């Protein structure tokens with residue numbers, strides 16, 4: 001479904017990705033694991049269209065995304081939850097979640113919200129509260145619910161577990177399982193590999209903007225865990 005070939009991303013003089021290639025097949029959950037600065041966010045940001053690669057290709061269902069701007073990629077069915085709990089702080093929880101389904105139409109928005117509240121009751125209990133007043137874990141869940149709201153075919157999650165208490169790691173794992181049950185294809189990044197390894201079927205271990213190892217979760221587990229301590 002997603003194919004990345006020979007991708008190079010630079011920020012001025014810094015090369016963040018050096019010829020990265022990977023693929024995510026329909027219905028899979030694939031993990032990118034690596035230490036700080038390995039290039040995980042740069043990979044996700046190139047797929048969503050936030051950074052423009054200097055070389056290489058990104059294809060969704062065989063279609064080259066190079067000429068497609070960020071906002072049109074969302075319409076192709078790509079959903080994205082950024083690193084670092086980026087909610088709209090003064091908007092309510094409900095408004096934050098619905099902002100992910102902008103343009104879907106009132107009836108589908110209502111259905112999506114009902115579904116998300118049934119999966120995560122806290123979203124209903126806090127619906128009218130400004131999202132900026134929530135705890136870090138709650139904000140991260142709102143950011144993921146916002147990405148889920150449009151029911152994307154391909155969901156990109158950038159470090160969804162970063163800095164969270166175990167209770168939120170469990171809830172976010174449950175959100176990811178819910179999307180898996182719906183057949184969503186998922187590409188997620190993590191430094192903290194353990195909970196993510198339980199959710200993924202395959203993975204890539206990244207370092208210095210390159211893939212160092214690729215394989216099933218069982219195959220990459222040791223190097224992924226080693227990467228956590230580098």
Ligand SMILES: Nc1ncnc2c1ncn2[C@@H]1O[C@H](COP(=O)(O)OP(=O)(O)OP(=O)(O)O)[C@@H](O)[C@H]1O
Nearest residue numbers: 011014015016034035036037038039040041042043
């Ligand atoms: N906006 C930017 N300007 C300059 N350099 C950047 C920028 N964003 C990332 N980099 C650099 O690119 C490299 C890859 O960073 P990237 O954020 O993709 O890694 P990461 O694996 O996601 O790490 P982290 O877990 O810290 O987010 C690093 O050397 C980083 O310092």
